[in-house]
Amino acid sequence: xxxxxTILKLGGSAITQKDKPLKVNRPVIENLAQEIAEANTPxxxxxxxGGSFGHxxxxxxxxxxxxxxxxxxxxxxxTHDAMTTLNGLVVQALIQHNIPAVSxxxxxxxxxxxxxxxxxxxxxxxxxxDMKFVPVLYGDTVLDSDKGFAILSGDQLIAxxxxxxxxxQIVIGVDVDGLCTADPKKDSSAKLIxxxxxxxxKRKHSWIEKARVIDVTGGMYGKIIELIPAIEHGTRTTIVNxxxxxxxxxxxxxxKVKGTIIxxx
Amino acid sequence: xxxxxTILKLGGSAITQKDKPLKVNRPVIENLAQEIAEANTPxxxxxxxGGSFGHxxxxxxxxxxxxxxxxxxxxxxxTHDAMTTLNGLVVQALIQHNIPAVSxxxxxxxxxxxxxxxxxxxxxxxxxxDMKFVPVLYGDTVLDSDKGFAILSGDQLIAxxxxxxxxxQIVIGVDVDGLCTADPKKDSSAKLIxxxxxxxxKRKHSWIEKARVIDVTGGMYGKIIELIPAIEHGTRTTIVNxxxxxxxxxxxxxxKVKGTIIxxx
Numbered sequence: 001x002x003x004x005x006t007i008l009k010l011g012g013s014a015i016t017q018k019d020k021p022l023k024v025n026r027p028v029i030e031n032l033a034q035e036i037a038e039a040n041t042p043x044x045x046x047x048x049x050g051g052s053f054g055h056x057x058x059x060x061x062x063x064x065x066x067x068x069x070x071x072x073x074x075x076x077x078x079t080h081d082a083m084t085t086l087n088g089l090v091v092q093a094l095i096q097h098n099i100p101a102v103s104x105x106x107x108x109x110x111x112x113x114x115x116x117x118x119x120x121x122x123x124x125x126x127x128x129x130d131m132k133f134v135p136v137l138y139g140d141t142v143l144d145s146d147k148g149f150a151i152l153s154g155d156q157l158i159a160x161x162x163x164x165x166x167x168x169q170i171v172i173g174v175d176v177d178g179l180c181t182a183d184p185k186k187d188s189s190a191k192l193i194x195x196x197x198x199x200x201x202k203r204k205h206s207w208i209e210k211a212r213v214i215d216v217t218g219g220m221y222g223k224i225i226e227l228i229p230a231i232e233h234g235t236r237t238t239i240v241n242x243x244x245x246x247x248x249x250x251x252x253x254x255x256k257v258k259g260t261i262i263x264x265x
Numbered sequence: 266x267x268x269x270x271t272i273l274k275l276g277g278s279a280i281t282q283k284d285k286p287l288k289v290n291r292p293v294i295e296n297l298a299q300e301i302a303e304a305n306t307p308x309x310x311x312x313x314x315g316g317s318f319g320h321x322x323x324x325x326x327x328x329x330x331x332x333x334x335x336x337x338x339x340x341x342x343x344t345h346d347a348m349t350t351l352n353g354l355v356v357q358a359l360i361q362h363n364i365p366a367v368s369x370x371x372x373x374x375x376x377x378x379x380x381x382x383x384x385x386x387x388x389x390x391x392x393x394x395d396m397k398f399v400p401v402l403y404g405d406t407v408l409d410s411d412k413g414f415a416i417l418s419g420d421q422l423i424a425x426x427x428x429x430x431x432x433x434q435i436v437i438g439v440d441v442d443g444l445c446t447a448d449p450k451k452d453s454s455a456k457l458i459x460x461x462x463x464x465x466x467k468r469k470h471s472w473i474e475k476a477r478v479i480d481v482t483g484g485m486y487g488k489i490i491e492l493i494p495a496i497e498h499g500t501r502t503t504i505v506n507x508x509x510x511x512x513x514x515x516x517x518x519x520x521k522v523k524g525t526i527i528x529x530x
């Protein structure tokens with residue numbers, strides 16, 4: 001029987017230098033490529049965020065607000081180009097580690113309506129998995145039937161893909177150890193939530209930090225909200241710190257790892 | 266009334282250094298971006314070829330033969346990555362000239378059957394044109410329902426787009442002056458065909474050179490064969506030398522220019 005897919009999300013905060021526009025975090029990307037190669041997960045889909053490539057431009061041109069005036073048009077072009085550039089750097093690191101990565105551009109096949117995925121034909125992703133490729137998608141600028149254009153976050157994308165592909169597991173690599181009771185970067189009393197489920201999440205969601213640095217798609221709170229449909233579908237979700245060596249490999253291999261596991265119940 | 270689209274194809278032979286793998290012809294790309302900005306064509310779609318980015322890798326891994334063995338899988342990844350890299354360089358040159366270029370990856374939304382386009386939803390290209398973006402597509406590695414994968418040439422793509430979008434004009438920029446009675450690079454007696462139509466083309470096609478250097482998608486002969494459905498549809502096609510200054514701008518502006526014009530009749 002064919003393995004169910006695993007979706008690995010690499011947060012922009014982990015793979016880019018979040019406060020330096022258009023700068024990757026090359027040691028982290030190199031290490032992640034190495035760990036993904038070692039894990040050798042069958043049926044792997046990779047999705048990455050925008051970090052300092054996508055977010056500053058998206059913010060500067062107010063892309064999430066949708067089309068308001070012509071000055072945003074060049075901003076859409078620039079934001080999309082920055083995201084494809086980051087995607088190229090990720091794909092190239094994977095190829096160098098002999099991973100058959102194939103870039104798939106969400107803007108080329110996804111349409112949103114008021115920022116939510118409206119049309120998305122995932123046939124090509126499925127076929128790539130059948131042929132043992134590793135499709136690599138990303139948060140992207142997309143056209144929107146209500147607003148003209150929008151930002152499709154990597155988080156919205158992974159939840160949708162998890163449901164469509166009936167994924168076994170989502171692994172989310174960020175730059176903190178997982179979901180905490182407060183923002184661990186600001187509050188030393190923040191405690192890591194090692195395991196939680198939907199019911200508890202909904203009860204405790206006021207704990208979750210609501211914003212951090214600049215992140216047009218929301219901080220950890222936004223991420224969790226986006227993931228709920230996938231968790232409801234039954235896809236187990238593990239959040240780990242992708243900037244610490246070994247965590248992503250362990251999570252992909254279902255080994256014990258520091259992080260947050262979120263299950264349906 | 267909305268202008269009918271113009272499709273500009275930039276041949277890989279013009280925008281790359283065809284005998285140097287993975288090397289662009291930067292002065293040509295810079296100049297073309299400048300000319301496209303000057304022409305300011307409404308409803309412009311750009312498609313470029315692979316040249317020394319796509320062709321050597323596609324040949325090395327026999328991508329056009331389709332999937333035969335696992336060793337080609339990495340080759341597909343590498344060829345696709347090389348094409349997206351070239352696309353990024355073209356898009357960035359356009360953006361620097363204030364052209365709202367948006368990369369659209371054929372592999373993300375086109376499926377072929379035995380190398381011919383089978384499924385292609387062009388909604389996003391149409392919507393981008395409506396919003397006054399310049400979609401930039403390219404010859405690409407694609408998945409194929411018969412062969413596993415295939416190469417979709419930029420030439421096949423422009424003919425299909427011309428029909429779907431009901432294009433007014435196709436401008437093809439190559440590294441020779443147009444269609445000649447022989448290969449102008451090898452035969453000094455080769456004469457430029459300034460004007461021709463479908464009937465004449467079919468009668469004289471033995472004149473057309475059948476192969477040149479390495480070009481997995483066919484040389485000038487292959488290009489013309491691919492274009493026939495668009496010409497039959499009524500799209501006027503002009504072939505010019507994109508390495509000579511001013512030709513692409515003139516062709517886009519319907520000014521008199523050295524080259525080959527092909528019309529339905």
